[in-house]
Amino acid sequence: DTSETTFKRVLLKISGEALMGDQGYGLHPPTVERIAREVKSVHDMGVEICMVIGGGNIFRGLAGSAQGMERTTADYMGMLATVMNALAMQSALEGIGVYTRVISAIRMDEVAEPYIRRRAVRHLEKKRVCIFAAGTGNPYFTTDTAATLRANEMACEAIFKGTKVDGVYDKDPMEHDDAVRYETVSYDDCLAKNLKVMDASAIALARDNNLPIIVFSLDEPGGFKGILAGRGTFTRVQ
Numbered sequence: 629d630t631s632e633t634t635f636k637r638v639l640l641k642i643s644g645e646a647l648m649g650d651q652g653y654g655l656h657p658p659t660v661e662r663i664a665r666e667v668k669s670v671h672d673m674g675v676e677i678c679m680v681i682g683g684g685n686i687f688r689g690l691a692g693s694a695q696g697m698e699r700t701t702a703d704y705m706g707m708l709a710t711v712m713n714a715l716a717m718q719s720a721l722e723g724i725g726v727y728t729r730v731i732s733a734i735r736m737d738e739v740a741e742p743y744i745r746r747r748a749v750r751h752l753e754k755k756r757v758c759i760f761a762a763g764t765g766n767p768y769f770t771t772d773t774a775a776t777l778r779a780n781e782m783a784c785e786a787i788f789k790g791t792k793v794d795g796v797y798d799k800d801p802m803e804h805d806d807a808v809r810y811e812t813v814s815y816d817d818c819l820a821k822n823l824k825v826m827d828a829s830a831i832a833l834a835r836d837n838n839l840p841i842i843v844f845s846l847d848e849p850g851g852f853k854g855i856l857a858g859r860g861t862f863t864r865v866q
């Protein structure tokens with residue numbers, strides 16, 4: 629129930645790699661289902677949920693262009709990869725009784741709804757999880773920027789960035805035992821110290837609109853719900 633949290637509408641951003649499990653590539657359905665259950669537990673609290681999922685488990689524009697592909701074409705392929713991930717998440721969520729809409733920034737009406745802001749807001753009001761696919765629809769952007777853009781447009785109170793680690797550290801905690809996690813960190817420090825939170829355009833867009841980014845671990849069972857209820861460890865970028 630909503631008394632467990634102060635949040636009414638949030639956006640969950642996960643990378644495509646969060647869906648690949650230990651396979652190293654593509655989609656791992658049990659992992660998608662696990663994350664879907666995390667989303668359901670927050671949905672059950674009455675929170676309105678937007679999602680943006682990356683595409684890096686399938687294709688990244690930069691990787692394609694490094695191998696000689698034309699950059700914008702490679703980026704469109706990356707955006708299409710995010711649509712596949714969104715459809716996988718839709719299937720997993722609906723399999724456990726959560727109604728969803730996949731809303732694509734690139735028109736493909738047989739597969740997903742086109743992005744119409746007021747319509748998306750209405751879906752949220754009706755407690756449908758809105759999965760925003762195809763990034764911003766523009767090459768040279770990332771799904772981090774898409775997440776910040778949609779969170780602003782949907783008037784979300786915060787972006788929840790689910791990662792492998794439980795926050796933002798002063799150095800890579802996977803490599804350094806003495807890495808220290810920030811409780812809070814400013815947007816400007818993220819940019820100046822090049823902390824690995826989101827890419828610079830996404831952080832700047834969040835900063836300019838006072839949109840907090842909460843970085844937490846998606847590997848922790850019950851973690852997403854806990855963070856929304858004010859428990860667990862995380863970093864708040866503000």
Ligand code: UDP
Nearest residue numbers: 644682683684689703706763764769770771
């Ligand atoms: N992409 C893009 N414009 C966008 C969002 C994504 O061109 O607005 C492309 C870009 O090539 C990117 C790929 O889609 O590499 C996958 O997205 P991203 O790298 O953000 O995925 P993640 O790292 O979160 O899995």
